[in-house]
Structures are given as C-alpha cells and as structure tokens.
Amino acid sequence: MLILQCPCCGVDADETELSPGGEAHLKRYGPGSSEDDFEGYLFMRENPKGVHFERWRHAHGCGKWFHAARCTVTLEVFGTYPAQSYAPPQDILDRIAARRPGWRWREFA
Amino acid sequence: MSEARSALQGRSFDGIARIEDMGLCGMITLRGDLDDGTLQKAVTSVAGVDFPGRRKASLAEGRGLLWMSPDEIMVLLPHADAPGAARTLAAALSGTHHLVAEVSDARAVLRVSGPAAREVLAKLTPADVSPAAFGPGEICRTRLAQAAAAFWMSGEDSLDVVCFRSVAQYVFDLLATAAAPGGEVGHF
16 A cells, blocks of 8 residues: 655545556657657656656645655655656655665666 | 525434534635735635635634645635625635635535544545544545545534535445444544
8 A cells, every 4th residue: 555645735645545647757749859759758658666756646635746756666655746846856866875776767866 | 596405405314423414505616826815815804714724624603714725725604605705705806816616516515423423434534534633623635435525523523524416425325334333443
C-alpha cells in the first residue's frame, strides 16, 4: 500500500484516494519538432526497477496534481513535491542519493 | 420553479449509530485566490463565520465555510438564502478573478451520530478518523467505499457527511450497513 503526502493539502493520502498520472517531467515536443523528439515525447517511457518519478492526482481529496519520487521495488517514498516544478527539489535528490547510491533516472542522478 | 427535494427525502436508519438525511442545505462553491483579503472579507460576510485555514471547517448554527482545496471554499447556509447569497458574493467579487456557483442541489448531506459514529466512518474510508487525527473544526475530503465524500464533526458524537446527489442512496446504504446492529468494533 502506497501512502503519499499531498503537497497541496498536506493529507497523507492512501493510494486508493489518488489517481496515477504516469511519468513525471516529460518535455513536450509539439508541431515543428523532429519526428524522433515527438515519438519520444509521445511513446517512450521509463520503466525502472527502482527510483521513479511520477505524477499523481489527489482525486478523492483536494483534486490537485503533484509529483512523487518513489521506489518501484520497495514502494519507499522519497518525497512529494508540487506539480509546478521542472525537476525534483534538491532535498529529495539528496535523500535518494543517500538511500540508492549510484541511481540514475533520465537526466537526473 | 419546481419544488426542491433532498435526494433521500428525510430517510433515517438506527443502528450502532443514527444515520439521517439532513434535508435541503444551501451550498455555494467559491473558487479563487484564498489568500486575497477581498475574497476573504466577501465570503465571511456572506457566511457569518471566520475564514477557515487549510483543511478546516468554520461552522455556526446552519452556516459554515469549508476549506475544500487550495483554491476552493464551500459556503454552507440555509437553502432559501443560497441564490441571494451567491449573487451578493459575485457582486462583491466583481473585478477579481473568481468563480461563484450555487450548488445547493448538487449534493446530499447526511448526519452520522452516536458514540460509534467515528467507527462507522472508519469502516468505509481510508482516512484516519481517530480522535487524535481528526477532530472538531476539521474537514476531511476522502472517499466512502467507491464514492467521493467529505465529512466534518458537527458535534461531540456526530459527523456530517456530504456526497454527490447521484450517489446519495449508495452512501446512505453504505453507512446503514456499517452501522448495522451488532457491528461494533470498539476501536476508538
């Protein structure tokens, strides 16, 4: 069972109160982009065994989107942070580095 | 104008807790910047209670303000007062970015009362409803089994539950099942 703290309302929300929103920090490539970039944006997703960054929505609560960093193997949650961010905050990156030395996820490490 | 009726039309159930329909209740949804002083003043003057903080409910007799999300407040008031209050609120907020909608008939309000009221809700929601985690003056938006709902304490041993009108019968049946005689857990 996954329990994530919603950074918008501060509730420790049970997984069943949340809606998953897929991978976080996707960069959108729209009209005018190369086909490879567009394909990557549209189809290519990480499927890591370990550290992962995801979007979640507090659907049965305040209704807001947020980001979460967690481990897909142990369900350990490294932290949640606002949806309005392009990269995970440094304190969460530090926590992951302490718990999973040598981790890597897309451009973050 | 058609005659307004509550979804459950006064239904009630007595078990380890009493479940009752609270009838028609006026509700206004207000969205906007909750830190804005103009908005706070406008909504508190309509509701007649203090502005609630994060996850709080300010309640007085038949009136209240519920914190629904970082940009949403729900005004509770008598059903007949709602349309006029929504107009007053919209007029007071003209010029600021906001949304006011009178949603009195969108929801059903139920009251769960009795010493086992917390226990009845604890059977249905993943939220922590222990006295240490949830008390008077707070609002909890969560789910009851499969339906979205919110509840707050309306008295020492009573909780008011709101859910969408379309699931009112479902939520009433859930609460009645959870409150069936012999269903005591005695955890709280």
